[in-house]
Amino acid sequence: MFRGRAATIEADRAVSDRLLSVAGDGEPAVRVWQPHRQLAFGRRDCRLEGYDTAREIARERGFSPIERGVGGRAVAYDGETTLAFARADPVADFRRGTDERYEQATATLERALAELGLEPRRGEPPETFCPGTHSLSVATTDSSERKVVGIAQRVRQDAALTAGIVLVEADDEFVGTLEAVYDALGVGFDPETVGSVAGSGGPTDPDTVRATIEAELVSDATATVEPVPDRLESP
Template identity: 65%
Template sequence: MHVFRGRAGTIEADRDVSRHLLSVADDGEPAVRVWVPHRQVAFGRRDARLDGYDRAREAAREHGFPPVERSVGGRAVAYDGETTIAFARAEPIDDFREGTDERYDRLTGALECVLEEFGLEIDRGEPDDAFCPGTHSLSAIDAQGRRRKLVGIAQRVRRGAALVAGILLVAGREELASALADVYGALGVPLTPATVGSVQAAGGPGDPARIRTAIEDALVGDDHGSITVENVGEDADDDR
């Protein structure tokens, strides 16, 4: 098992590290990365084809989020650079046509267990008009009974390797909801700001380092053999 920790010095260099996980898996070794990406709004390919894309990028900038475009589908997601966690697990596969649902289930279940251990009431799925809508999401039920999305998960599969990755909002719900509302409004994509959640708003801890460590342990699991840890750039050792 190859574990990457920390983030590289720039957004693009940091994305290169994440892309490298698939190369490690291509060589037969599973790889895990759980980190706090740089502040940004990452747009999907579908966003870039919409008439309001340029206005949405400007809206992101006005909120202080550099806009970037990622190479996969899905809608825009926002990282605040301090508390928003990204996670990814790559593994070798024999047949790219098999195992997709099982990989989704394993990673969704791992995140669900971590969040429940922090005292959250977790529900699989998401409310209507949530950010980055998708089939594989986790929501939290807060003390007022409101259902808010915390986690979005996606998967990339190619011959020889598969990568399951996602985003978890730990804190900063109000800022993220405000930025995403303007970005989605410019794109003409439905979003209800109240559906944006965070671990902290749901009654859990707002410490991303503590949660990052728990997620990494869950994604590495017990059946991993030897572990190689590679520190990349800044903040690699501050929470371990």
């Protein structure tokens, strides 16, 4: 299990490669952390006419624009209250097991959110951030839904990385940045669909949420904790 954050976005992203390398050698690896302040665009975003404008909007608002190799549309991390999680598992046949890994991750995050006092629902409302099949939402007082978790997966020959985002808090600046970016991309987005753990009655402390998710991802296994160094080269 890796714990902590590297000194830069680039070094921090290399840790995900390290997780896959560990899994490729036959051992699962887990990480839950607070990524640097950034706005991560998906591959489909990069092909849109408004992509350059969207990148500039993110930069002007203090979110470093990057491109990521897993997941769909753009997601933002505020550097403090937005968590990322990842679990890398060995793969015997990369053509199999995708649905099972998604199910395991979804059930794990359901348990973690329930432990934090939420009542998560599978699925997501229309026109939310980073739309995808594997998401968790919470109901609001008016019976509408807000997304709090998105899950994606990256598979290679010997290992699979199931990862995602958890919004502990989502203030007006965070939501406004997503709204401006999605507008520039020409992708539908409803700011009212953005939820958070704290906004749903859960804890406001990211460390509490991190520890709960981490414990669920590790489950009954005996985990060795490896602090993330300031610098880590991709293997």
